[in-house]
Amino acid sequence: MSHIESIATGTSVLLMADGDDVAVALRDLTPGEIVPVGGGDLTITAAVPSGHKIALNDVAVGTPVHKYGQSIGVATAPIVRGDHVHSHNLGMDLAARVHEFGTVHTELEAPSGPSRTFDGYRRANGRAGTRNYIAILTTVNCSGTTAKLIVDKAKAEIKARFPHVDGILALTHQSGCGLVLESEGAQILLRTLNGYARHPNISGVLVLSLGCEMASTSLILAEGNLPEDTLVETLSIQENGGMRASVASGVEAVLRMAETLDSRRREPIDISELVLGLNCGGSDGYSGITANPALGWASDVLVAEGAASVLAETPEVYGAEHLLTARATSRAIGQKLLDRIDWWEKYIAINGGTMDNNPSPGNKAGGITTILEKSLGAVAKAGHADLSAVYEYAEPITQRGLSFMDTPGYDPVSVTGLVAGGATVVVFTTGRGSVFGCKPTPSIKVGTNTELFTRQGDDIDINAGRIADGTATVEEVGSEILELIIEVASGRQTTSEEFDVGQEEFVPWHIGAVT
Structure with a gap:
């Protein structure tokens, strides 16, 4: 698979790999234009929007079409050199892929010089946090409104009186009762709530229950393995005399916690202790060219330094999973990925869909045609x-x-899983323009194209579109992402944090029966 490191300024059409049947338009192209590509000239025969694909070869119906050196689909209508290639003439390639295990290994080299550090919070269990939050963890949807009222009443006072507490958030959700507790769906919910309770970015937890639900406080905390320095209080609305009394008691509880937690301070911690979550949302035809490869560069540096980096979104590696199994350190690890792919194929089929239901309308408007094409660009984050x-x-x-x-490809659900697993910084790439955040973990947003950054720059931390413009290389933007990861881990706010985004984006994956 090709990895473009730099693009010459003024390039109009980009060939991703030798032998590809399509190239990517880096600006709007009009019929009759003649543009250089692949050592020759190409006459444009149809209007091609920026980020979309242009045919380099004639392709017969039923024949695979290649981009990134891989099949992204088959022609559903005759394709002629110079044509716009998209949903009107390209469909899903259902041919089976060949999966190898452990056949590809890349020796990563850590940068020379002393090991880098970030200023983080050392927790009692040895883990490293990047934020100091208080969370109200709700056991059931029935306690969600009460939790939000507590936050509304306590938030301003915490901000004014306790500057070393990053904030308070209400982690509300749509489940918690009517569950079959032994079911996969219930176990996912409990695992998610456990994960947030013990997260190194959460120093204080108020577990707020209604009092009669299935997902009880004891179940949520029993296997949470919380650090000894996590302050924990519990409150039952029914036992406390109702909603009004519980709001008053809840405010008192979180203010008590805030007073203690305000004494905690950051200290230098090796970047090998970071846990980086990788996610993308609102992808477009530039994602696999600019932001995702640049994030992949930063991820490789962190991995070389000994850190953890976690790719997600199983439906969005579908069709590119063979590239990951080839990199697996054991057959068992590669097979586990394939087992999850198999689960998804069955799960989608039971619900009347196919894996190619993803890409979204926004993805398609940005130039992505099939899930194969989307996945091949998405795995570049790794x-x-x-x-x-x-x-x-x-x-x-x-x-x-x-x-x-x-995880699912739906961004809030996917990142909720990553944060529950322990991600302490998330980098989120977007081509269409996302306003995503994910408290208590800071989310750095990287835009894939300059037009997006110009239009929606208040929501984007880094413009990777400069790679396509020819004004920066993948390594230069990757280095910028790495530096921002370290700064954000040390306390610098991201754009989403400046807008206080991230509480409503707590969305545990909800599957299974509700009784």
Whole structure:
């Protein structure tokens, strides 16, 4: 698979790999234009929007079409050199892929010089946090409104009186009762709530229950393995005399915690203790060219330094999973990824869909046609490191190096799983423009194209579109991402934090029966 390191200024059409049947338009192209590509000239025969694909070869119906050196689909209508290639003439390639295990290994080299550090919070269990939050963890949807009222009443006072507390958030959700507790769905919910309770970025937890639900306080805390320095209080609305009394008691509880937690201070911690979550949302035709490869570069540096980096979104590696199994450090790890792919194929089929239901309308407007094309661009976030582990949703991340977590492609649900697993910084790439955040973990947003950054720059931390513009290389933007990861881990606010985004984006994956 090709990895473009730099693009010459003024390039109009970009060939991703030798032998590809399509190239990518780096600006809007009009019929009759003649543009250089692949050592020759190409006459444009149809309007091609920026980020979309242009045919380099004639392709017969039913024949695979290649981009990144891989099939991204088959022609559903005759394609002629110079044509716009998209949903009107390209469809899903259902041919089976060949999966190898451990056949690709890249020796990553850590940068020379002394090891880098960030200023973080050392927790009692030895883990390293990047934020100092108080969380109200709700056991059930029925306690969600009460939790938000507590936050509304306590938030301003905490901000005014306790500057070393990063904030308070209400982690509310749509479940917690009517569950079959032994079911996969219930176990996912409990694992997610456990993961947030013990997260190194959360120093104080108020577990707020209604009092009669299935997901009880004891179940949430029993296997949480919370650090000894996590302050924990519990409150039952029914036992406390109702909603009004519980809001008053809840405010008192979080203010008590804030007074203690305000004494905690950051200290230098090696960057090998960071846990980086990799996610993308609102992808476009530039994602696999600019932001994702640049993030992959930063991920490789962190992995080389001994940190953990976690790729996710199983439906968005579908069709590119063979590139990851080849990098697996054992057959068992590669097979675990394939087992999750198999689960998804069955799960989607039971619900009347196909894996190619993803890409979204926004992805398609940005130039992505099939899930194969989207996935090939998405896996670039994982750089070149070996795949050292595969986790189920919200499972604790214990392995350093590059790993994978099974999550849906829906951004809030995916990142909720990564944070529950222990991600302490998230980098989120976007081509269409996301306003995403994920408290208590800071989320750095990287835009894939300059037009987006110009239009929506208040929501984007880094413009990777400069790679396509020819004004920066993948390594230069990757280095910028790395430096911002370290600064954000040390306390610098991201754009989403400046807007106070991230509480509503706590969305545990909800599957299974509700009784």
